Amino acid sequence: MxxxxxxxxxxxxxxxxxxxxxxxxxxxxxxxxxxxxxxxxxxxxxxxxxxxxxxxxxxxxxxxxxxxxxxxxxxxxxxxxxxxxxxxxxxxxxxxxxxxxxxxxxxxxxxxxxxxxxxxxxxxxxxxxxxxxxxxxxxxxxxxxxxxxxxxxxxxxxxxxxxxxxxxxxxxxxxxxxxxxxxxxxxxxxxxxxxxxxxxxxxxxxxxxxxxxxxxxxxxxxxxxxxxxxxxxxxxxxxxxxxxxxxxxFLPGLGMQGKMSSSIPETAIFTTDDDGIIDKKISSTFTGGQPTVELQRKLGANYSICPVFWYLRYFFDTEKESDERARKCKSGQLLCGECKSNLKDATKPFLSEFKKQREKAKDQVDKFMFD
Amino acid sequence: MxxxxxxxxxxxxxxxxxxxxxxxxxxxxxxxxxxxxxxxxxxxxxxxxxxxxxxxxxxxxxxxxxxxxxxxxxxxxxxxxxxxxxxxxxxxxxxxxxxxxxxxxxxxxxxxxxxxxxxxxxxxxxxxxxxxxxxxxxxxxxxxxxxxxxxxxxxxxxxxxxxxxxxxxxxxxxxxxxxxxxxxxxxxxxxxxxxxxxxxxxxxxxxxxxxxxxxxxxxxxxxxxxxxxxxxxxxxxxxxxxxxxxxxxFLPGLGMQGKMSSSIPETAIFTTDDDGIIDKKISSTFTGGQPTVELQRKLGANYSICPVFWYLRYFFDTEKESDERARKCKSGQLLCGECKSNLKDATKPFLSEFKKQREKAKDQVDKFMFD
Missing domain, CATH: 3.40.50.620 (HUPs)
Known part of the structure; x- marks a missing residue:
């Protein structure tokens, strides 16, 4: 480019x-x-x-x-x-x-x-x-x-x-x-x-x-x-x-850069992923963090390019919580592990409920179709 | 061109x-x-x-x-x-x-x-x-x-x-x-x-x-x-x-050159034309003839570019009749008026019968449709 x-x-x-x-x-x-x-x-x-x-x-x-x-x-x-x-x-x-x-x-x-x-x-x-x-x-x-x-x-x-x-x-x-x-x-x-x-x-x-x-x-x-x-x-x-x-x-993919994409499965959390896969994908994602904890404490991290940050902001954090998260990230008070953990804890029940609705949807398809 | x-x-x-x-x-x-x-x-x-x-x-x-x-x-x-x-x-x-x-x-x-x-x-x-x-x-x-x-x-x-x-x-x-x-x-x-x-x-x-x-x-x-x-x-x-x-x-149009075309109505005899229109269209068509009867008797005419000839050949003449028509045309024995008259006499009953079938078709449409 x-x-x-x-x-x-x-x-x-x-x-x-x-x-x-x-x-x-x-x-x-x-x-x-x-x-x-x-x-x-x-x-x-x-x-x-x-x-x-x-x-x-x-x-x-x-x-x-x-x-x-x-x-x-x-x-x-x-x-x-x-x-x-x-x-x-x-x-x-x-x-x-x-x-x-x-x-x-x-x-x-x-x-x-x-x-x-x-x-x-x-x-x-x-x-x-x-x-x-x-x-x-x-x-x-x-x-x-x-x-x-x-x-x-x-x-x-x-x-x-x-x-x-x-x-x-x-x-x-x-x-x-x-x-x-x-x-x-x-x-x-x-x-x-x-x-x-x-x-x-x-x-x-x-x-x-x-x-x-x-x-x-x-x-x-x-x-x-x-x-x-x-x-x-x-x-x-x-x-x-x-x-x-x-x-x-676009919601950034877990690999960041560009939009989350089904064509690169490891960059996306699918609605059908189970808890184990969700944990694994979030654990291994790219973040806006520094190479070491020491550096992050010293220099702070970059939330603006971090998919974990944006997932939390758009799906789960309140505005206030998210602004606070950004501030702490930037200043080095927050480590990536904590954000990842927050995202896992929020995503799993969210998708668990979504999967229930998705099961129920199987009986509703006809109602949504054009004749 | x-x-x-x-x-x-x-x-x-x-x-x-x-x-x-x-x-x-x-x-x-x-x-x-x-x-x-x-x-x-x-x-x-x-x-x-x-x-x-x-x-x-x-x-x-x-x-x-x-x-x-x-x-x-x-x-x-x-x-x-x-x-x-x-x-x-x-x-x-x-x-x-x-x-x-x-x-x-x-x-x-x-x-x-x-x-x-x-x-x-x-x-x-x-x-x-x-x-x-x-x-x-x-x-x-x-x-x-x-x-x-x-x-x-x-x-x-x-x-x-x-x-x-x-x-x-x-x-x-x-x-x-x-x-x-x-x-x-x-x-x-x-x-x-x-x-x-x-x-x-x-x-x-x-x-x-x-x-x-x-x-x-x-x-x-x-x-x-x-x-x-x-x-x-x-x-x-x-x-x-x-x-x-x-x-x-292509069947030549009554104006000749190229195919008969619905987009130039006077060059085409439509299946819905009545006898008067058929007569008029055939009377006024271009033919392969000479500018005067004298010239035609002397030089013969060109059936190969004549729509009246081709209409007769493809629709109404037997092969033998048509070959004979071509021979006479070329040699000047046949004048365009006679061919036009033959075509009128053949076309009117043909289309009269076709129009009857076309009326009957109105009750048959459903039978021909895909479900």
Whole structure:
């Protein structure tokens, strides 16, 4: 990597990410204190993921709130590419999406892009992807979305519902555009080139379901933004509102640098990992610490690059606890072993409860499907 | 047009076509007398469209016959892009396809690429295309295909059935390939780029329906060949037989040059035209004749570029009658008015009967649909 030192596309997040630069590069807006205050006024509380800046950037969130205040409810739309098992990093935006669904009392469309993950993988068969799809659905349901207000859309299963919309989109997007936005090349397969409209289609599905222009808010990690940029450019030509977004950062993997990734299993704690594996993964993770205890006591450690710190901050610590942890880490008062131990103690009961919900989800799948 | 003087792609046929050059360019084979004899042996007769060279070129037709002789029946697969009304030029390959279905006693899949025609047109809405789709289905059924052995596949309606196959294909075709084969450019919309696998998918559907590798024979005008070239390249990687083809020439439009086209209405006799319109269109058509009767008597006329001659030859004349017509035309014994009059007299009762069948087809649509 040269001058920019990080790359973010929908398929790869690498390097040490400068989120301010990323917002500038993508042309998104920072969530301002004024916007936070408007959300707090409606929801009655400020979600920690907003307060801590895990959700940090947006497009048109203000417009969606203005419509909401006028009584025009939005739909939430988010998704998952079922390329592997679900890890804790995946859960954060879903937990936040559930909070939005509850507080705003709105519908959610959750898309599973099984077609995409088949097209973009070298080795996976459609059967492999279908297995992950079925497994991932259990994790989604386990989050606790409202079955009356949530539909899970599986591309290959529900293609008939989204294909006509995707054709309207595809007709209005040239190869030049996707080449520039997604970095497609001559060697790219034509399935990948033809795919973006399939991911864009659910942005317009709410307007079709409701029979009137219906705003859509997409909570998702910022690496998915290129899709919505293309979608926003053509939305109004098709008579639909531009989809709004609220962007999260990435949860660092246990190996740090870039996002937690199912494709490097040892960097991720999966929702199905047992206590032994959780202990082992956390014990052996990279941290922001010094090579020796002596040096750490003397120089302090670097929490800002430490996955243990961020896991604790986003999932388990209160803001106050986390700020205190940061201060102690920096000053050398805190050793990595203690943080790792805290993370183990918090993660095991959290995932134990999650696994129970995931088991219960097996009987609920039908409720979440489109007919 | 420069050195080659004609262009043939799935979307445009222009110029005076040299079919030998086209076979060479596309890499297809001429239907040999030996192959014709094999067909005649199985079917008991030699269809005039073969004998007259209207179907003139193929890929792997010999292999399909060999499998057939071993008891492994093929499926026929053909299609129609529903971009307008049906004219007589469209009917020729369909009539030939019906003959193949009857004589070989085989199943037929008839694809309507409504998605393609929407993506490739500047002005048409999906509603426009859907209307043509419904209208075109009546013409297809009116041909007399066996409802027990024929399924009409409408892309947007039956997308769920073909989407998984199209993904398998799309994953194995790069942008380089479609750029070279179809002439796609940076300004091409990504729907068009992503479309070829949708047209390729029905090549493999018979193997899926039958649960064993099932040969497929595609009767279609040679301008559709690029699709099958791409499909053939990947068929065996996917474990399916390479689709075989039998290629027709184009029926010249009443304005001549290139194929009869719905997009230039005055060059085509539509199946719904009434007698008055048929008379008018034939009266005013371009022919191979001389500017004056005197010159024609003296110099003779050019039947080879005359649509009236070819309409009569392919639809109505016996071979003997047609050869005699050609001789008289060339020698100046025959004037264009007489040929036009013959064509009018033959076309009106033919289309009158066709229109009756087309009316009856309205009650048969369901029988031809995939569930």
């Amino acid at each position: 040269s001058s920019e030192e990080f790359t973010v596309t929908p398929w790869s997040v690498e390097g040490d990410i400068d989120y301010d630069k990323l917002m500038q590069k993508f042309g998104t807006e920072k969530i301002s204190p004024e916007l936070e205050a408007r959300i707090e006024k409606i929801t009655g509380e400020m979600h920690p993921m907003l307060k801590l800046g895990y959700f940090f950037s947006h497009r048109d969130l203000d417009k969606v709130l203005t419509e909401y205040e006028k009584g025009n409810k939005f739909y939430l739309y988010t998704g998952r590419g079922p390329s592997g098992k679900i890890h804790m990093g995946h859960l954060l935006p879903w937990i936040f999406t559930k909070y939005l669904q509850e507080k705003f009392d709105v519908n959610l469309i959750f898309q599973l892009t099984d077609d995409e993950k088949f097209l973009y993988s070298d080795g996976k068969s459609m059967d492999d992807v279908s297995k992950f799809t079925q497994e991932n659905i259990l994790d989604i349901i386990a989050i606790g979305f409202d079955p009356k207000k949530t539909k899970i859309l599986i591309d290959t299963k529900d293609i008939k519902r989204i294909y006509p919309i995707s054709l309207e989109i595809a007709k209005r997007v040239t190869y030049s555009t996707v080449k520039a936005v997604f970095g497609f090349e001559n060697s790219t397969n034509i399935g990948m080139i033809g795919f973006p409209p399939i991911q864009a289609a659910p942005c317009f599905l709410p307007s079709i379901i409701e029979g009137r222009p219906t705003p859509v808010l997409i909570p998702a990690a910022i690496d998915q933004d290129p899709y919505w940029r293309v979608t926003r450019d053509i939305a109004e030509k098709l008579g639909y509102p531009k989809p709004a977004q609220i962007h999260s950062k | 420069s050195s080659e003087e004609f262009t043939v792609t799935p979307w445009s046929v222009e110029g005076d076509i040299d079919y030998d050059k086209l076979m060479q360019k596309f890499g297809t084979e001429k239907i040999s007398p030996e192959l014709e004899a094999r067909i005649e042996k199985i079917t008991g007769e030699m269809h005039p469209m073969l004998k007259l060279g209207y179907f003139f070129s193929h890929r792997d037709l010999d292999k399909v016959l060999t499998e057939y002789e071993k008891g492994n029946k093929f499926y026929l697969y053909t299609g129609r892009g529903p971009s307008g009304k049906i004219h007589m030029g469209h009917l020729l390959p369909w009539i030939f396809t019906k003959y193949l279905q009857e004589k070989f006693d085989v199943n037929l899949i008839f694809q309507l690429t409504d998605d393609e025609k929407f993506l490739y047109s500047d002005g048409k809405s999906m509603d426009d295309v859907s209307k043509f789709t419904q209208e075109n289905i009546l013409d297809i059924i009116a041909i007399g295909f066996d409802p027990k052995k024929t399924k009409i596949l409408i892309d947007t309606k039956d997308i769920k059935r073909i989407y998984p196959i199209s993904l398998e294909i799309a994953k194995r075709v790069t942008y380089s390939t479609v750029k070279a084969v179809f002439g796609f450019e940076n300004s091409t919309n990504i729907g068009m780029i992503g479309f070829p696998p949708i047209q390729a998918a029905p090549c493999f559907l018979p193997s899926i329906i039958e649960g064993r590798p099932t040969p497929v024979l595609i009767p279609a005008a040679i301008d559709q060949d690029p699709y099958w070239r791409v499909t053939r390249d990947i068929a065996e990687k996917l474990g399916y037989p390479k689709p075989a083809q039998i290629h027709s020439k």
